[in-house]
Amino acid sequence: MLAPLTLFCLPYAGGSAAIYREWPRSLPASIRPVMLHPAGRGVRHGDTLLHRWPEFIDDMVAQALTHLMVPGQPPQPFAIFGHSMGALVGLELAHALRARLGVSPRWFGASASLAPVLRVRETHWLTCDDATFIAEVRRLGGMPDSLLSNPEFMALVMPALRADFHLCGTYDPPARAPLACPLLAINGNDDARCVVPANDPAWASETTGPFTSARLPAGHFFINTHRDALLTHVIAQLREVAGLTETPVRALV
Numbered sequence: 001m002l003a004p005l006t007l008f009c010l011p012y013a014g015g016s017a018a019i020y021r022e023w024p025r026s027l028p029a030s031i032r033p034v035m036l037h038p039a040g041r042g043v044r045h046g047d048t049l050l051h052r053w054p055e056f057i058d059d060m061v062a063q064a065l066t067h068l069m070v071p072g073q074p075p076q077p078f079a080i081f082g083h084s085m086g087a088l089v090g091l092e093l094a095h096a097l098r099a100r101l102g103v104s105p106r107w108f109g110a111s112a113s114l115a116p117v118l119r120v121r122e123t124h125w126l127t128c129d130d131a132t133f134i135a136e137v138r139r140l141g142g143m144p145d146s147l148l149s150n151p152e153f154m155a156l157v158m159p160a161l162r163a164d165f166h167l168c169g170t171y172d173p174p175a176r177a178p179l180a181c182p183l184l185a186i187n188g189n190d191d192a193r194c195v196v197p198a199n200d201p202a203w204a205s206e207t208t209g210p211f212t213s214a215r216l217p218a219g220h221f222f223i224n225t226h227r228d229a230l231l232t233h234v235i236a237q238l239r240e241v242a243g244l245t246e247t248p249v250r251a252l253v
Contacts, residue, residue, distance in 0.1 A: 016042025115202030122169030
């Protein structure tokens with residue numbers, strides 16, 4: 001019997017793993033989704049926010065190892081999916097697991113994310129005034145104006161958002177060998193920041209394995225607005241790399 005394929009799921013900036021709460025009902029039984037929880041939000045809201053990549057990835061690796069390592073067995077097979085900032089975190093997690101354990105993902109999904117080589121350095125998100133920061137959140141979309149104009153709500157969510165924006169703005173991975181697994185880069189047609197000619201080739205350079213590009217008729221946050229269409233692409237690729245034949249737990253609608 002094939003071991004279940006663990007799918008590590010990583011959220012966008014300021015988000016928690018709760019964005020994946022419906023995924024277990026849709027994935028094939030042999031795909032085991034595992035939500036990795038960044039510090040300072042969701043079920044870990046009481047933990048200290050992390051502002052530097054080494055500590056952030058160490059924390060992700062520690063969580064991942066609890067699901068990969070079974071006493072007396074080799075590391076469990078795994079795949080990684082991340083949306084927006086989650087794709088960057090997932091890429092660093094993949095490289096960290098390869099460097100530390102010699103294990104690599106069977107598949108990698110980069111969703112709504114500008115490839116590492118195309119990113120622009122931004123160091124002001126921890127210190128800029130609230131108006132400037134909220135304007136950027138509004139530009140990205142995904143949060144209604146009723147919440148953006150609510151001071152109490154923004155006071156709750158801005159610390160995590162600022163920490164994550166800072167991480168994205170200071171992302172500067174070292175030169176290293178690419179992954180060797182299939183890689184899917186999926187974006188929304190209306191996401192002008194990610195749908196640029198250089199993005200697909202840049203993501204393709206992150207692996208020596210097969211590369212696939214896909215588009216959805218959506219903006220940046222299609223993980224919320226077009227979940228089933230996104231899962232159709234994810235499931236098709238996971239079934240192929242895992243050699244699965246069973247149908248999803250429920251039909252996608």
